[in-house]
Amino acid sequence: AQxxxxxxxxxxxxxxxxxxxSCTYDTSESNYYLFWYKQPPSRQMILVIRQEAYKQQNATxxxxxxxxQKAAKSFSLKISDSQLGDTAMYFCAFISNTGNQFYFGTGxxxxxxx
Amino acid sequence: NAGVTxxxxxxxxxxxxxxxxxxxxxxxxxxxxxxxxxxxxxLRLIHYSVGAGIxxxxxxxxGYNVSRSTTEDFPLRLLSAAPSQTSVYFCASxxxxxxxxxxxxxxxxxxxxL
Numbered sequence: 001a002q003x004x005x006x007x008x009x010x011x012x013x014x015x016x017x018x019x020x021x022s023c024t025y026d027t028s029e030s031n032y033y034l035f036w037y038k039q040p041p042s043r044q045m046i047l048v049i050r051q052e053a054y055k056q057q058n059a060t061x062x063x064x065x066x067x068x069q070k071a072a073k074s075f076s077l078k079i080s081d082s083q084l085g086d087t088a089m090y091f092c093a094f095i096s097n098t099g100n101q102f103y104f105g106t107g108x109x110x111x112x113x114x
Numbered sequence: 115n116a117g118v119t120x121x122x123x124x125x126x127x128x129x130x131x132x133x134x135x136x137x138x139x140x141x142x143x144x145x146x147x148x149x150x151x152x153x154x155x156x157l158r159l160i161h162y163s164v165g166a167g168i169x170x171x172x173x174x175x176x177g178y179n180v181s182r183s184t185t186e187d188f189p190l191r192l193l194s195a196a197p198s199q200t201s202v203y204f205c206a207s208x209x210x211x212x213x214x215x216x217x218x219x220x221x222x223x224x225x226x227x228l
Contacts, residue, residue: 004156006156009154033215035215042221043202043221043222043224044219044221044222045204045206045219045222047216047217050215050216091156091157093157095215100145100162100164100170101147101159101162101172102147102157102159102217104149104156104157104158105156106154106155106156107154107156
C-alpha cells in the first residue's frame with residue numbers, strides 16, 4: 001500500500017521570503033508520479049506542480065519548485081518570493097504508473113504574513 | 115469550458131435522509147473519482163470508475179453507492195445519511211491517455227448531516 005506523509009500541519013512565512021513544505025511517501029513501485037495541490041479558501045483544488053519519478057530533474061513552475069529525492073522517498077515543495085495569494089492548504093499526492101488511485105497527504109496549512 | 119461540475123455546492127441533511135451528489139465532466143475523461151475531505155485527514159477516496167459501467171471501491175466506501183452509466187456522469191448516493199458523513203466532497207476526473215495522471219477537480223460540495 002502507498003502512504004503519503006506531511007508532517008507539518010501548519011506553517012507561516014513572511015511575504016517575499018522562501019518556504020519549504022515537506023512530504024515523504026512510501027511505495028514499492030518504481031514508476032510513479034508525485035504532485036503538489038493548492039487549496040485556497042475558495043476550496044478549489046489547483047495543481048501546482050507534478051514530478052515523474054523516472055525524471056531526475058526537479059520540476060519547476062515559476063516560483064514553485066520541488067526537491068525530489070527518490071532514494072529517500074522525499075518530495076518537498078519550495079515556494080520562492082512568497083505572496084499573499086499563496087496562503088492556502090497544500091496537499092502532496094502520489095499515484096503509481098500502473099495504479100488507479102491517488103493517495104493524498106493530510107495537508108499543510110500555509111499562511112503568508114504581510 | 116465547464117470542466118468538472120458538482121451540484122449542489124451546499125447541502126444540509128437530517129440523519130437517515132438520502133440524497134445524490136451530482137458530478138459531470140465534459141472532457142471525455144475515462145477516470146472519475148469521489149473523495150471526501152475531513153480536517154486533518156486530507157482527501158480520502160470513496161469510489162472511483164475507470165470507464166462507463168465500471169466502478170470500484172476506494173479507501174472509505176461504506177455508506178456510499180455509485181454508478182457510471184455514461185462517460186460524463188458519476189453520481190454519489192448516500193442511502194441513509196449519518197453525522198459521520200458530514201464532510202466536503204470532491205469529484206475529480208482524468209484522462210486515460212498520456213496525460214492520464216493530471217486530475218481535474220470539481221468545486222466541492224459541503225454536506226452537513228444533523
